[in-house]
Amino acid sequence: MNEVIGFIIIAVGLVFDLFGCIGLVRMPNVYTRLQAATKCVTLGTCSILFGVLCITGFGPTGVKALVCLVFVAITSPTAAHAIARGSHKFGIHVHKDAVTDKYAEEIDDPSVVSSGSNDQEEGETL
Amino acid sequence: MVTLVYIAFGVLTLSALLCLFRIAMGPTAPARTVAIDTLGTLLVGFCAMVALQDASDFYLNVAIAWALLSFIGSIALAKFLEGKGFDE
Numbered sequence: 239m240n241e242v243i244g245f246i247i248i249a250v251g252l253v254f255d256l257f258g259c260i261g262l263v264r265m266p267n268v269y270t271r272l273q274a275a276t277k278c279v280t281l282g283t284c285s286i287l288f289g290v291l292c293i294t295g296f297g298p299t300g301v302k303a304l305v306c307l308v309f310v311a312i313t314s315p316t317a318a319h320a321i322a323r324g325s326h327k328f329g330i331h332v333h334k335d336a337v338t339d340k341y342a343e344e345i346d347d348p349s350v351v352s353s354g355s356n357d358q359e360e361g362e363t364l
Numbered sequence: 365m366v367t368l369v370y371i372a373f374g375v376l377t378l379s380a381l382l383c384l385f386r387i388a389m390g391p392t393a394p395a396r397t398v399a400i401d402t403l404g405t406l407l408v409g410f411c412a413m414v415a416l417q418d419a420s421d422f423y424l425n426v427a428i429a430w431a432l433l434s435f436i437g438s439i440a441l442a443k444f445l446e447g448k449g450f451d452e
Contacts, residue, residue, distance in 0.1 A: 249368075252375045259379035259402065260382060262383060268394045268395050276402065283406065283409040286372075290413075290424075299420070306424060313432075314435075317439060318401070320439050320442035321401060321445070324442035324445030328392075328445045330394055
């Protein structure tokens with residue numbers, strides 16, 4: 239019974255992983271890609287590790303899977319936050335249909351606010 | 365259940381290939397950085413599935429170390445994108 243529940247959770251995690259990577263390919267901008275990829279892949283990987291914990295129980299394998307789950311759940315959003323901040327400092331602007339850019343307002347960067355349509359990847363058709 | 369493990373390997377390999385496509389074709393450096401971070405998190409799940417197939421905990425040690433190194437690498441790439449040195 240634990241095995242069936244564990245494989246169902248692993249299947250849900252695999253679907254999230256696949257959809258996150260499809261979003262990584264299909265989305266038009268760095269920030270939308272970051273949103274799709276990191277959220278979906280973090281939840282998918284955590285689901286896979288939790289499924290391994292459900293199947294094997296609290297043995298050595300299950301406890302290591304639990305430690306790895308907690309570690310991924312803490313570090314992956316932190317890395318995504320750092321990458322978003324680095325991309326903004328690098329000079330990537332938000333998509334031309336975006337409504338607001340709060341970080342640019344906060345650091346008083348007039349070039350980012352005024353040139354909202356200056357997307358470096360606007361020629362991409364994907 | 366063994367078949368389901370192989371289906372999981374197939375799905376994870378397809379996801380990793382999509383990430384590699386974005387790393388190869390990404391128009392800017394931040395897009396490649398996002399794909400590298402995503403690939404690191406995917407491979408942790410891959411190591412967990414290999415551990416499930418082997419019924420041993422060795423590959424979960426690999427997964428923990430890989431998660432740590434992937435996090436350090438993503439932070440280093442983000443600092444590189446900001447244009448700062450590593451000691452700030």
